[in-house]
Amino acid sequence: xxxxxxxxxxxxxxxxxxxxxxxxxxxxxxxxxxxxxxxxxxxxxxxxxxxxxxxxxxxxxxxxxxxxxxxxxxxxxxxxxxxxxxxxxxxxxxxxxxxxxxxxxxxxxxxxxxxxxxxxxxxxxxxxxxxxxxxxxxxxxxxxxxxxxxxxxxxxxxxxxxxxxxxxxxxxxxxxxxxxxxxxxxxxxxxxxxxxxxxxxxxxxxxxxxxxxxxxxxxxxxxxxxxxxxxxxxxxxxxxxxxxxxxxxxxxxxxxxxxxxxxxxxxxxxxxxxxxxxxxxxxxxxxxxxxxxxxxxxxxxxxxxxxxxxxxxxxxxxxxxxxxxxxxxxxxxxxxxxxxxxxxxxxxxxxxxxxxxxxxxxxxxxxxxxxxxxxxxxxxxxxxxxxxxxxxxxxxxxxxxxxxxxxxxxxxxxxxxxxxxxxxxxxxxxxxxxxxxxxxxxxxxxxxxxxxxxxxxxxxxxxxxxxxxxxxxx
Amino acid sequence: xxxxxxxxxxxxxxxxxxxxxxxxxxxxxxxxxxxxxxxxxxxxxxxxxxxxxxxxxxxxxxxxxxxxxxxxxxxxxxxxxxxxxxxxxxxxxxxxxxxxxxxxxxxxxxxxxxxxxxxxxxxxxxxxxxxxxxxxxxxxxxxxxxxxxxxxxxxxxxxxxxxxxxxxxxxxxxxxxxxxxxxxxxxxxxxxxxxxxxxxxxxxxxxxxxxxxxxxxxxxxxxxxxxxxxxxxxxxxxxxxxxxxxxxxxxxxxxxxxxxxxxxxxxxxxxxxxxxxxxxxxxxxxxxxxxxxxxxxxxxxxxxxxxxxxxxxxxxxxxxxxxxxxxxxxxxxxxxxxxxxxxxxxxxxxxxxxxxxxxxxxxxxxxxxxxxxxxxxxxxxxxxxxxxxxxxxxxxxxxxxxxxxxxxxxxxxxxxxxxxxxxxxxxxxxxxxxxxxxxxxxxxxxxxxxxxxxxxxxxxxxxxxxxxxxxxxxxxxxxxxxxxxxxxx
Numbered sequence: 001x002x003x004x005x006x007x008x009x010x011x012x013x014x015x016x017x018x019x020x021x022x023x024x025x026x027x028x029x030x031x032x033x034x035x036x037x038x039x040x041x042x043x044x045x046x047x048x049x050x051x052x053x054x055x056x057x058x059x060x061x062x063x064x065x066x067x068x069x070x071x072x073x074x075x076x077x078x079x080x081x082x083x084x085x086x087x088x089x090x091x092x093x094x095x096x097x098x099x100x101x102x103x104x105x106x107x108x109x110x111x112x113x114x115x116x117x118x119x120x121x122x123x124x125x126x127x128x129x130x131x132x133x134x135x136x137x138x139x140x141x142x143x144x145x146x147x148x149x150x151x152x153x154x155x156x157x158x159x160x161x162x163x164x165x166x167x168x169x170x171x172x173x174x175x176x177x178x179x180x181x182x183x184x185x186x187x188x189x190x191x192x193x194x195x196x197x198x199x200x201x202x203x204x205x206x207x208x209x210x211x212x213x214x215x216x217x218x219x220x221x222x223x224x225x226x227x228x229x230x231x232x233x234x235x236x237x238x239x240x241x242x243x244x245x246x247x248x249x250x251x252x253x254x255x256x257x258x259x260x261x262x263x264x265x266x267x268x269x270x271x272x273x274x275x276x277x278x279x280x281x282x283x284x285x286x287x288x289x290x291x292x293x294x295x296x297x298x299x300x301x302x303x304x305x306x307x308x309x310x311x312x313x314x315x316x317x318x319x320x321x322x323x324x325x326x327x328x329x330x331x332x333x334x335x336x337x338x339x340x341x342x343x344x345x346x347x348x349x350x351x352x353x354x355x356x357x358x359x360x361x362x363x364x365x366x367x368x369x370x371x372x373x374x375x376x377x378x379x380x381x382x383x384x385x386x387x388x389x390x391x392x393x394x395x396x397x398x399x400x401x402x403x404x405x406x407x408x409x410x411x412x413x414x415x416x417x418x419x420x421x422x423x424x425x426x427x428x429x430x431x432x433x434x435x436x437x438x439x440x441x442x443x444x445x446x447x448x449x450x451x452x453x454x455x456x457x458x459x460x461x462x463x464x465x466x467x468x469x470x471x472x473x474x
Numbered sequence: 475x476x477x478x479x480x481x482x483x484x485x486x487x488x489x490x491x492x493x494x495x496x497x498x499x500x501x502x503x504x505x506x507x508x509x510x511x512x513x514x515x516x517x518x519x520x521x522x523x524x525x526x527x528x529x530x531x532x533x534x535x536x537x538x539x540x541x542x543x544x545x546x547x548x549x550x551x552x553x554x555x556x557x558x559x560x561x562x563x564x565x566x567x568x569x570x571x572x573x574x575x576x577x578x579x580x581x582x583x584x585x586x587x588x589x590x591x592x593x594x595x596x597x598x599x600x601x602x603x604x605x606x607x608x609x610x611x612x613x614x615x616x617x618x619x620x621x622x623x624x625x626x627x628x629x630x631x632x633x634x635x636x637x638x639x640x641x642x643x644x645x646x647x648x649x650x651x652x653x654x655x656x657x658x659x660x661x662x663x664x665x666x667x668x669x670x671x672x673x674x675x676x677x678x679x680x681x682x683x684x685x686x687x688x689x690x691x692x693x694x695x696x697x698x699x700x701x702x703x704x705x706x707x708x709x710x711x712x713x714x715x716x717x718x719x720x721x722x723x724x725x726x727x728x729x730x731x732x733x734x735x736x737x738x739x740x741x742x743x744x745x746x747x748x749x750x751x752x753x754x755x756x757x758x759x760x761x762x763x764x765x766x767x768x769x770x771x772x773x774x775x776x777x778x779x780x781x782x783x784x785x786x787x788x789x790x791x792x793x794x795x796x797x798x799x800x801x802x803x804x805x806x807x808x809x810x811x812x813x814x815x816x817x818x819x820x821x822x823x824x825x826x827x828x829x830x831x832x833x834x835x836x837x838x839x840x841x842x843x844x845x846x847x848x849x850x851x852x853x854x855x856x857x858x859x860x861x862x863x864x865x866x867x868x869x870x871x872x873x874x875x876x877x878x879x880x881x882x883x884x885x886x887x888x889x890x891x892x893x894x895x896x897x898x899x900x901x902x903x904x905x906x907x908x909x910x911x912x913x914x915x916x917x918x919x920x921x922x923x924x925x926x927x928x929x930x931x932x933x934x935x936x937x938x939x940x941x942x943x944x945x946x947x948x949x950x951x952x953x954x955x956x957x958x959x960x961x962x963x
Contacts, residue, residue, distance in 0.1 A: 048671060267838050
């Protein structure tokens with residue numbers, strides 16, 4: 001037994017440009033078919049491609065983020081094949097000389113850090129869409145997507161499990177959003193993952209691989225790999241051979257099936273596109289992009305742990321997106337305690353956001369407002385428990401933390417005379433329990449605390465309540 | 475009036491001795507009367523022409539018109555022209571009405587130069603005789619049994635027959651210069667990248683270059699001024715300093731070093747053509763130029779390299795003609811594959827299919843290094859030969875074509891002999907250099923063209939040399955007798 005799984009990923013990240021890679025048409029998603037396709041996208045006779053320089057800057061940003069080599073010269077090549085949604089009869093891509101050369105990214109699986117190699121990343125244009133429904137006996141062609149810029153990120157076959165593959169895909173997914181080159185929307189196809197998988201006995205050369213396409217969620221990556229892994233093992237253990245082929249993952253049936261075998265594969269007749277000049281990248285270009293590059297997730301995580309004394313877990317959660325990190329740092333800047341801020345963001349805030357399906361950027365409670373609430377906990381105006389009540393009211397739009405506390409009279413009682421009176425009342429009303437406590441039933445202490453808090457409507461300062469009860473019961 | 479120069483026509487228009495509408499009507503009449511003899515137009519656009527002429531007359535009346543305003547012209551049918559059929563000489567695009575203007579078209583439209591129509595050409599510019607056109611061969615005005623050359627044969631014949639003062643052409647392997655030579659007119663292919671390719675239907679992108687075709691070097695200089703310029707829609711367009719190509723026309727050629735490659739006068743060159751070229755050399759010497767021997771040792775490899783590289787690019791460039799979005803589509807396709815194969819098999823002619831096959835083969839896995847890459851290396855060698863030669867001379871002189879115009883049908887069954895008609899012009903396209911064709915005499919009453927090749931961006935020098943030559947010769951002013959049968963100006 002003991003097969004070793006070998007996985008490499010090809011990720012297509014749609015670059016978040018306003019216009020297409022070789023034309024001025026818009027890249028916005030969801031428009032009426034063929035309304036966002038200009039003459040270049042339709043491949044009219046005589047039209048020519050002109051490179052959108054923004055895409056090169058984005059590729060450089062990605063290269064810098066994964067510590068990759070950025071060759072001085074890269075070349076666009078034509079990949080020739082006929083298909084109705086490929087209007088030119090070729091796709092403009094990069095073949096021998098990609099814009100981004102070898103790099104790497106660290107992933108974490110079960111507390112272990114592993115470095116995954118990135119072979120290359122290259123720029124290319126997306127195809128249009130063939131619409132087989134809605135047209136009886138015919139196929140509709142929508143060229144809105146034709147010419148949308150893609151960065152194809154090719155990994156080394158460095159992953160040994162589905163968990164590693166998912167961790168890598170998520171790391172790239174997080175990174176491209178972090179550096180602002182891709183919106184990461186998997187449903188709309190902005191981030192597509194193809195899985196190359198093979199198995200072998202440890203120490204043996206690589207086995208024959210199959211490529212899995214059409215996987216549009218991280219969950220399906222897991223399922224597709226699991227299915228394909230079982231299939232490989234079944235085939236090999238029953239004495240069969242794996243055929244090198246492209247397979248489609250069908251999420252509805254949870255299975256993969258053959259799309260096309262290698263033997264039928266096209267000869268794409270790649271050659272340098274004579275309509276486009278080689279892309280020359282200078283050190284100045286690289287430096288200019290570096291200037292605009294935000295702090296990367298890994299760097300930011302390390303800084304958060306160091307600067308704000310956060311746990312690994314909190315740092316990971318808070319750096320999951322630039323918006324979350326900004327929210328957190330916004331709170332701290334306003335004077336909120338870092339640990340309390342972290343707890344609130346990863347706890348009540350994210351719960352409320354999930355419940356209402358909102359992103360942190362659209363939160364009705366902004367960083368400054370939440371920071372004010374945390375400060376009221378810090379200065380003992382309210383307890384942490386009351387704060388949850390205040391937060392809910394703020395979420396409903398009832399005003400600032402102070403307004404809500406004022407309006408609902410939630411201010412914590414810290415006047416020791418007033419608390420002492422409540423404590424005395426509770427002890428007097430529960431003479432039997434006091435007796436039992438004194439006879440050794442010490443767990444009744446919590447009962448007394450509860451009674452005091454209840455009588456004070458939760459507003460008594462819990463620390464003072466504890467202290468008074470202890471002295472009075474001793 | 476059809477024998478007047480661009481400058482003379484401009485003077486007539488600017489001084490309001492003739493209106494653009496009158497001039498346009500005059501040439502439309504000539505086309506109607508005479509083009510039946512030579513078939514130089516695929517499409518004639520009288521309404522568009524007259525409408526543009528009226529607009530030109532308004533500007534001329536206002537007194538601030540450009541010197542070219544109001545002068546009628548024609549475009550090779552490879553240039554997309556908004557609202558006008560743009561066929562590229564192919565059945566594939568017989569039904570294609572371009573929805574936009576090529577850069578060259580919009581530049582000349584901006585000067586209100588009335589468009590008389592679209593001229594005939596070899597299908598997708600693949601040919602040296604205009605016989606591969608879906609619309610039938612164009613005939614040489616000097617001898618209607620002869621070809622006009624190609625692929626810009628329609629433009630050359632139309633100018634030679636006085637149907638239009640000037641027409642655009644494109645030159646991928648000689649397609650401006652060779653038909654200009656065969657029809658006894660002047661044509662210039664500028665440095666690759668000088669004139670935008672946007673809207674010019676691609677044959678072989680790294681070779682294709684537009685240019686003017688007219689009677690004289692001086693005419694060409696005027697037109698080049700209007701056609702050259704950077705265009706951001708063409709990534710291979712050059713950012714060049716603005717040059718007035720007419721400014722140096724009258725410079726003396728005294729002391730000019732004219733390189734004469736020994737390789738040009740060897741095997742393959744018609745001895746009668748050699749005599750004509752040598753006479754031209756003598757004329758230039760009389761003007762004070764100095765003849766120097768130069769060598770282009772890799773010249774003989776150029777045609778072979780070209781017929782790998784140009785078809786390779788063409789095989790990909792022509793993939794968009796698939797019957798899906800525009801152009802010819804076969805009847806009742808059974809399925810997608812049938813749609814593709816029959817639309818292309820029925821829509822393309824034999825020469826186009828031949829080049830697509832050759833090109834696809836040269837690019838295919840296992841052959842790429844042996845053909846495409848090897849040919850790219852040859853391309854570099856051919857270019858380096860020129861660069862080295864220009865260390866010892868200012869321009870290179872030779873014949874445009876090894877023979878005068880051959881007869882219709884003479885080479886249609888022998889593609890290789892047809893390819894060799896471009897023996898002298900192809901190396902220039904491999905190198906991307908500017909070159910022009912200048913009428914230099916006749917062999918058997920068929921015109922012979924003198925080939926002038928210069929270093930990159932030397933268009934002004936080439937035009938200067940040609941203009942000086944045309945000051946002491948009148949080959950460019952000669953016209954076939956029968957064309958005077960049109961209405962007299």
